[in-house]
Amino acid sequence: MPTTLADLNEAPATEFVAVLGAVFEHAPWVAEATAAQRPFGTVEALFAAMRRAVEGAPDARRQALLANHPELAGRAARSGDIAPNSIAEQAAAGLDRLSETEAARFAALNAAYRDKFGLPFILCVKRHGRTSLLASFEARLAASPEEERRTAEAEVVRIAAIRLNALVTGAGPLSTTGRISTHVLDTVQGKPAAGVAVTLVEFISDTDIAVVARAVTNADGRTDAPLIHGRPVPRATYELRFALGDHFRRIGPALGLDLPEPPFLDVVPLRFGVGDPEGHYHVPLVATPWSYQTYRGS
Template sequence: MDITRINSLSYEDFVHVLGNVVENCPVITAAVWSMRPFASLAALEAAVTDFIEALPEQGKEGILRCHPDLAGRDLRNGTLTRESLEEQAGAGLDALDAAELSHMARLNGEYKERFGFPFVICARMNDKEAILRQLSRRLAHGCAEERASAIEEVKKICRLRLRSLVLPDPPNRL
């Protein structure tokens, strides 16, 4: 679907089509709908990321809490969103052996206890080894630094999800 079509969507259709570009946060998409028309996919991406950036710290933490644990219960129970399932499977998190699964569960638990929200990383840009390395490394962050890192990952996920739904902007012609 191109940006012209996106701009013409009703509120309900806009939220239905783009409602999960930020995991389990259709309220963000709903708020961004009122900013139409978007001149381009880049403008839509900017609107979503600017909205996220403008949130108070508690709002940003709320976004982070909407994310599932990587390789967690939702993956095993089949209750992930379609997008998260594809992203986690693409990174190999659906094929962890018992030792990897145990290690991931332990690190996820430590992370959640330390920061109060699940570990968020753009799975589409990583594999299981990189995810485990980053999870271990980011456990050493301070709370503010980690919240900022996690929000940057949310924005990466959002951009990739938008790009999978909206056709790229046509090249500029001179």
């Protein structure tokens, strides 16, 4: 359960560290260095103090912070022999469900990265779909050691921000979440379309997709909750699939519509890309039985 910032401000230092000690991987010293700076007025201020503790630490300690992160889809991750936060984060990215071919590719990339930089590859996987993750992995192999260390430290900070935001509630939360939402407008009736089945899928490759969410539109033509919310939206190519044909089959007779079978538009796909994991992507469908359009709304 999340802890309030007010409670953390009043807690004994040992309890403060017990709550926040895993925000930075295997580095409770960050929370220990931050405890004496209380009280904090906002979650943002708390995180800024934790970040300063990392930035001001001796180089050897900062190097150890990077070295203590687990490899992505590495042997320890596959056996569950890593920190609980890392297990959940890698599972959310599907790294616990890799095919033999994918696992071999990750193993080769991990080995190449460690050979070049002497560190595990670190990426905030909650902000990436699998395709984006692999592309980032391969691109970063071309960086210089100095550039890559800066990038790895920035990714550690991103990971910690998401962890802290999930742990602590209070004023000034961190901006670590995005959303995908939709609604359907039936322009034949001139009103929102209720009861339209919607499926959101992520494209991993030309032959591999993953279903992210399923929902049905309500009386406002919207889903009861965003299809992705409360977390970053992984960078990926997505497709929204609307069961438009079923909608017009259902209402067509009452409207006197003489619709063919099969319908001209049955399942309508809208494919779009997400490049800002903390952004709001509102992707509506405006449709008749014979036409549709979309746009990026708000």
